[in-house]
Amino acid sequence: MADILILVGSESGNAQMVADLLAEELGKEGHRIAVEARGAEAMGRLLDCGTALVCCSTHGEGELPENIRPLREALLAARPDLSQLRYGVIALGDQTYRDTFCRGGKTMDALLASLGAARIGERLEIDACTQPLPDEEALEWAREWVALL
Numbered sequence: 001m002a003d004i005l006i007l008v009g010s011e012s013g014n015a016q017m018v019a020d021l022l023a024e025e026l027g028k029e030g031h032r033i034a035v036e037a038r039g040a041e042a043m044g045r046l047l048d049c050g051t052a053l054v055c056c057s058t059h060g061e062g063e064l065p066e067n068i069r070p071l072r073e074a075l076l077a078a079r080p081d082l083s084q085l086r087y088g089v090i091a092l093g094d095q096t097y098r099d100t101f102c103r104g105g106k107t108m109d110a111l112l113a114s115l116g117a118a119r120i121g122e123r124l125e126i127d128a129c130t131q132p133l134p135d136e137e138a139l140e141w142a143r144e145w146v147a148l149l
């Protein structure tokens with residue numbers, strides 16, 4: 001059974017909804033899941049955990065949602081050694097933003113990797129344009145991802 005911290009970056013609620021569903025469903029399957037949407041609190045929790053799942057949308061022109069920006073800034077300032085961390089990424093976006101599709105999730109992915117963390121599995125990129133049920137796609141992916149841990 002896995003112990004996972006879900007880090008949420010969400011502006012209008014989709015990534016939060018995905019994170020909450022994953023916490024509920026994976027919790028029922030026996031995993032211990034914590035959800036952290038307060039970016040300012042997240043770095044301390046990240047340093048203490050072994051496995052994180054970033055669940056992050058993109059806003060503006062390829063920007064991170066407001067709530068997760070403090071985490072990025074704290075990580076960039078402190079540059080902690082995250083070599084003990086394994087992580088996965090669920091990126092939510094919209095293909096109509098062609099040049100910046102899912103850039104929020106990609107930004108967090110690149111940042112964690114640059115600090116020594118090891119990504120497990122491929123990043124999931126969910127396109128709001130073609131996927132009306134992001135939580136269902138994410139849950140299917142997350143079950144496979146958890147099996148890789």
Ligand SMILES: Cc1cc2nc3c(=O)[nH]c(=O)nc-3n(C[C@H](O)[C@H](O)[C@H](O)COP(=O)(O)O)c2cc1C
Nearest residue numbers: 010011012013014015057058062093094097101102
């Ligand atoms: C103003 C605005 C800007 C957006 N910019 C991007 C973008 O640059 N790239 C992208 O892939 N998606 C972009 N999106 C799509 C969102 O990432 C997508 O709708 C996502 O599901 C929103 O998740 P959230 O509710 O958790 O924030 C944008 C959406 C809005 C409303």
